[in-house]
Amino acid sequence: MSERELRRNLAILPIGTIRELTLLTDRQIRYYEQNELISPTRGKGGQRRFSLNDVDRLLEIKDFLDAGDSIKDIQEIFAKQRRKAVGKQDSESALRRSLQKEFAQIGRFDR
Amino acid sequence: MSERELRRNLAILPIGTIRELTLLTDRQIRYYEQNELISPTRGKGGQRRFSLNDVDRLLEIKDFLDAGDSIKDIQEIFAKQRRKAVGKQDSESALRRSLQKEFAQIGRFDR
């Protein structure tokens, strides 16, 4: 994972900021968490900490709901996205492995 | 100014997050603000909101202090940096105007 992706996944934002950035209510944000559409971490005192990715995801949720999708629909959409991402990851690591083989091959020429 | 720079200037982080990211104490952070080394905005209820740039700047301050510079030294260092940035800034006045619009937008969240 790139440094940029790491940064986007840093859970550093309190719910108040999320409320302002997404124009959702606390109630909505917590309800979506309850339905596992987002998974903010918790700070020392038990308060939620969100990442910039959570912001994106909440804006997506908003759009889907506006478009008439239900929470369950959105759960499935996200599940599909995850499955796709896993495939990508797999094919990437396969690619990396085959590249390593190639380089190992090439490396031999250098001896 | 790029969208990325805009994002870095978004004041969205509470002091607790800053404390964790910089390993400074609240006291230090507020003291540096008092000495105008940083200028966090305030949310509706009067609490400080910091940007990612503030985090960078605080880490710089930390380094300068560790290196033996005084607060006043650092004020001057930052003042010099600003003067250097002025020429650049002038050539970006149109973009600055759009930045102000963005901040006005953000300000609205606090009402």
Add this chain to the structure above:
DNA sequence: GTATCATGTTATATAACCTAACATATATTC
């Protein structure tokens, strides 16, 4: 027309943050 869904609202408790004041160790100045 009843059940479900997404959200609003309210109450109550805890956590986070605020300012201001006083304390202190270290370095600086006279």
Add this chain to the structure above:
DNA sequence: GAATATATGTTAGGTTATATAACATGATAC
């Protein structure tokens, strides 16, 4: 070396933000 300045610690008291849980409600689906 006593007085001053600097950067930070600590404490107190008050306010704001967030937490959970429960009950309420308009809209939609069946």
